[in-house]
Amino acid sequence: xxxxxxxxxxxxxxxxxxxxxxxxxxxxxxxxxxxxxxxxxxxxxxxxxxxxxxxxxxxxxxxxxxxxxxxxxxxxxxxxxxxxxxxxxxxxxxxxxxxxxxxxxxxxxxxxxxxxxxxxxxxxxxxx
Numbered sequence: 001x002x003x004x005x006x007x008x009x010x011x012x013x014x015x016x017x018x019x020x021x022x023x024x025x026x027x028x029x030x031x032x033x034x035x036x037x038x039x040x041x042x043x044x045x046x047x048x049x050x051x052x053x054x055x056x057x058x059x060x061x062x063x064x065x066x067x068x069x070x071x072x073x074x075x076x077x078x079x080x081x082x083x084x085x086x087x088x089x090x091x092x093x094x095x096x097x098x099x100x101x102x103x104x105x106x107x108x109x110x111x112x113x114x115x116x117x118x119x120x121x122x123x124x125x126x127x128x
Contacts, residue, residue: 049091
């Protein structure tokens with residue numbers, strides 16, 4: 001499946017705290033972050049907790065802390081293909097809006113490389 005990126009201590013401690021203050025949101029268990037068909041274009045980064053992507057009642061992916069989700073809708077400009085549902089007691093999520101993606105990638109090269117490697121892996125998996 002997908003390789004789980006390993007959170008970097010400096011990124012977790014400093015940069016994520018700043019991102020949570022500016023763009024973060026805390027969701028409660030069973031709350032939907034987005035739904036199938038939504039025209040959301042945000043990239044989501046799960047800081048803590050667990051989220052499942054559910055399509056037609058089937059879990060298609062479980063997201064753990066340190067992983068991105070929502071990137072396919074962002075990159076393809078298509079509606080969300082699944083519901084994103086919080087399965088832990090709480091989940092802290094950084095919402096990165098399309099207008100802020102470029103700034104994030106330019107300001108944090110390590111974040112940019114991690115994101116690009118993840119996207120390459122997913123694209124390769126989907127094309128196999």
